[in-house]
Amino acid sequence: MGVYSKKDKDGKMRWYIDFYADGIRKRECVGHSKTLAKKALAKRTTEVSEERYINKPKGGLLFKEFAEQWLEERKAHLKRSSYYDYKGILDLYLIPTFGKKRLGKVTEADIENLIKDLNDRLSNKRINNILVPLKILFKTAYRRKSITINPIDGIGMLRVDKTEIMPLSMEEVRLFLENVDSNFKDYFEVAFFTGMRPSEQIALKWDNIDFNRAKINVVDARVMGEESSPKTVASRRAIDMLPPVKEALERQSEKTFLSSPYVFVSKNGNIVDIGNLRKRTWYPALKEAGLRRRTMYEARHTFATLMLSTGENPNWISRMMGHTSVEMLFKKYNGYIPNLTHQDGSVFMQKFYEDGHFLDTCNKKGLRAKP
Numbered sequence: 001m002g003v004y005s006k007k008d009k010d011g012k013m014r015w016y017i018d019f020y021a022d023g024i025r026k027r028e029c030v031g032h033s034k035t036l037a038k039k040a041l042a043k044r045t046t047e048v049s050e051e052r053y054i055n056k057p058k059g060g061l062l063f064k065e066f067a068e069q070w071l072e073e074r075k076a077h078l079k080r081s082s083y084y085d086y087k088g089i090l091d092l093y094l095i096p097t098f099g100k101k102r103l104g105k106v107t108e109a110d111i112e113n114l115i116k117d118l119n120d121r122l123s124n125k126r127i128n129n130i131l132v133p134l135k136i137l138f139k140t141a142y143r144r145k146s147i148t149i150n151p152i153d154g155i156g157m158l159r160v161d162k163t164e165i166m167p168l169s170m171e172e173v174r175l176f177l178e179n180v181d182s183n184f185k186d187y188f189e190v191a192f193f194t195g196m197r198p199s200e201q202i203a204l205k206w207d208n209i210d211f212n213r214a215k216i217n218v219v220d221a222r223v224m225g226e227e228s229s230p231k232t233v234a235s236r237r238a239i240d241m242l243p244p245v246k247e248a249l250e251r252q253s254e255k256t257f258l259s260s261p262y263v264f265v266s267k268n269g270n271i272v273d274i275g276n277l278r279k280r281t282w283y284p285a286l287k288e289a290g291l292r293r294r295t296m297y298e299a300r301h302t303f304a305t306l307m308l309s310t311g312e313n314p315n316w317i318s319r320m321m322g323h324t325s326v327e328m329l330f331k332k333y334n335g336y337i338p339n340l341t342h343q344d345g346s347v348f349m350q351k352f353y354e355d356g357h358f359l360d361t362c363n364k365k366g367l368r369a370k371p
Contacts, residue, residue, distance in 0.1 A: 001045075003037040017041040021048045052144075061146060063106060064099035070137050081223040086133045093118070093130050104147045106138075111152050124158040131157060165332075166294040167302040168192075180285035184277070186248040187264045188285075188299060193245045195303035195321040198296060199223050200230060202272040204263045206256075209249060214241040216249075218322065222271070235322035304329065305336040 001019045008014050015037035017028050021044075030040040047053035067090050075083055097114050098106050111134070118127045135152050142150040168176060173192050180188055191201060194216065203222035210217065216239040221230045230236055241249070249263070256265055264272050274296070282296045300321070307317045308329075314337070318326040330337070 021053050060102035060104045063103050064095050066103045080226040089130050108151045125160045128157045165301045167305040175289040179288040181281050184281050186252040189248040191299040193242050195300050198274050205261045234324045237322050304333050308336040
């Protein structure tokens with residue numbers, strides 16, 4: 001391993017570096033300067049020792065090779081669900097499209113054609129999800145100088161229309177609870193009146209329940225069979241137990257407190273599988289109650305809309321749900337906030353006007369000016 005020189009076909013002296021990577025001997029031409037060659041060798045040696053060296057074959061690295069190596073490097077930094085989502089995107093869409101092309105030969109037009117093709121069969125939201133790892137991949141390749149131009153740099157995300165939510169009314173909640181499988185009635189009562197995410201609720205353990213303080217401590221989420229911390233820092237939170245929630249948990253404790261560390265389990269005592277719960281319990285209960293079919297995540301939306309429609313403090317609701325900011329609540333549920341839905345002045349009139357006359361509020365507070 002070292003630097004050496006030799007003459008090219010034109011008789012000019014060129015300097016090369018000689019090193020090993022993954023047990024394979026590598027040689028690279030670096031120019032006409034011995035000093036530059038030594039610097040290049042030092043750089044390659046560091047990259048190899050820190051496992052950052054990417055083998056670049058003659059003609060340039062294939063997209064497939066770089067993508068697979070990039071994903072393996074990212075594995076330690078991604079949650080399991082994100083890793084498998086990225087892997088699925090590579091295997092289903094990106095590698096079949098670009099895999100045999102040289103990484104540096106993928107153009108902006110190639111990516112636009114991919115988007116055009118996906119538009120015929122996928123939603124804009126899903127296409128954006130596919131573009132996310134592609135953007136990170138090319139950004140990494142550009143930063144490492146594996147490519148000289150980032151072909152996706154000028155491509156923006158597609159417009160995604162706001163998804164309409166379908167929360168249940170209080171009467172529909174009652175109907176649902178009357179018709180749901182009794183084994184999971186307590187589960188859904190907790191879901192409707194805490195706003196917990198399904199992934200958080202199936203990971204809930206008795207150690208996280210504080211009956212004395214009437215608090216539920218959300219510290220874990222279960223996604224694709226793996227438990228880890230919730231999706232954001234704000235998601236790690238203490239939820240206030242409303243009376244129906246406390247009653248449901250007390251009933252549930254009689255079923256699982258002594259037999260399982262988990263609050264909610266399946267009928268055979270195993271960890272709840274969200275897919276099975278949705279298919280075998282949620283949808284049948286909606287049908288039995290005569291309610292429209294909707295996603296199970298609507299239980300979370302139901303908590304937000306019920307609380308907002310009755311005038312509960314948005315900051316409290318936001319903390320209960322684990323939002324990073326109250327602005328997220330306003331953006332998602334603004335149509336359910338009373339002072340945003342009443343656009344006819346009725347709130348003002350109710351407070352200050354009665355029987356054709358303004359109420360003498362100033363005089364009541366001793367603020368009316370003296371004649």
